[in-house]
Amino acid sequence: MLGEGTNKMTEQFVVGVIGAPFGIKGHVKVRSFSGEYEHLKRLDTLRLRCGDSERFLELEATLPLTRGLGMKFKGIDTPEQAQSLTGGELITDRSHAAPLKKDEFYVEDLRGLQVLGNGVVLGHITDVLEGGGGQLIEIRLAGGELKLVPFRNEFFGDICLERGTAILLEQWILS
Secondary structure (H helix, E strand, O other): OOOOOOOOOOOEEEEEEEEEEEOOOOEEEEEEOOOOOHHHHOOOEEEEEEOOEEEEEEEEEEEEOOOOEEEEEOOOOOHHHHHOOOOOEEEEEHHHOOOOOOOOOOHHHHOOOEEEEOOEEEEEEEEEEEEOOEEEEEEEEOOOOEEEEEOOOOOEEEEEOOOOEEEEOOHHHHO
């Protein structure tokens, strides 16, 4: 786990979660955290984390669904076997994650960044959450208090992964 004010580019991270099984042949529904699915269709093997245990699954087939993607893994051939995967997190390496567009970041890379305001360390990013109006950055202030800040240009300036910093423009929001 990253400590306060440290950041290291994560090489492997969670790209999606397995939902409910469907059909009679062991298919499961998959939700991609990026909202994109093409990168998942190209995978041969995925690492699955269920609680404290991890294992590798070989992808046998994919099929498009109205919401998400259907996946079939080798050796998972019944609805009961598929049910055991529900809630599991799909982990892959950076090279197989959804490609980033300009000014986009992987959540895992933002966690641990120091948040600076007027050159002073205010705290560090602990998470990125989905809010009703968009993403929210969770910041642990130097005093330990957690604050949520909308992840928008009017609140955040330069984000530099190499330096491990994110500039907070509107510090009043932490009051």
